[in-house]
Amino acid sequence: PAIRYKKEDCLDLPPVLYSKRKVPLSKEQQTAYKKLQRELILEYKKGVVTASTASAQISKLLQICTGSVYLTESGGDTIQLDCSPRIKELEAVIDEAATKTVAFVPFRATLDFLPNSKMQLLLCQPQATSHGLSFVSASTAIWFSPPSNFSAETFTQACARLDRPGQQAENVSIIQLSGSGMEDKIYHKVEGKLKSSENLLELYGELIETPVNG
Secondary structure, eight states, X not given: OXXXXXXXXXXXXXXXXXXXXXXXXXXHHHHHHHHHHHHSEEEOSSOEEEOOSHHHHHHHHHHHHHTEEEOTTSSSOEEEOOOHHHHHHHHHHHHHOSSEEEEEOSOXXXXXXXXXXXXXXXXXXXXXXXXXXXXXXXXXXEEXXXXXXXXXXXXXXXXXXXSSTTOOSSOEEEEEEESSHXXXXXXXXXXXXXXXXXXXXXXXXXXXXXXXXX
């Protein structure tokens, strides 16, 4: 029979500490979130944001939470929303960190407008960087919002980029930012606290109906 060992049983690595920080959405974000949740459409001078399916609606709501929303049928154009509370919290985490910080940001459009002038910050799209890389020069990872594919593997493997041989910090800190009840529930799922057999449509329905502050 095969023998399976866990990583922590074979390697002497520092402990990984997980924490959540609630960051309120700005008034502009709250207004857009509630309107899209209720009416499935947002209209701007630059274009329109629509959500024709449950998965599209959740994706757009997550984009609102990160401050950059892709317009529908626009070829990649976005609407920028006030996301200053979450950006300030990101900067606070960077200032608190003992070493470099990795920020996992699920949407490329959000990556483009986040401040990256500090040398100790590395901005990453989690699905693109969750395998094959080593970030052991950093001891803090911050999730700007949960992974957009709801994948426990993406979440776990992205965090593991810091929890690897060569990590010299006393501990690794994984910080999750959330401004909505929907984000809280997605984090809950990707942490493996929901049954893997849970019906995805039921999950969509639950997420869509969650109040912005629920």
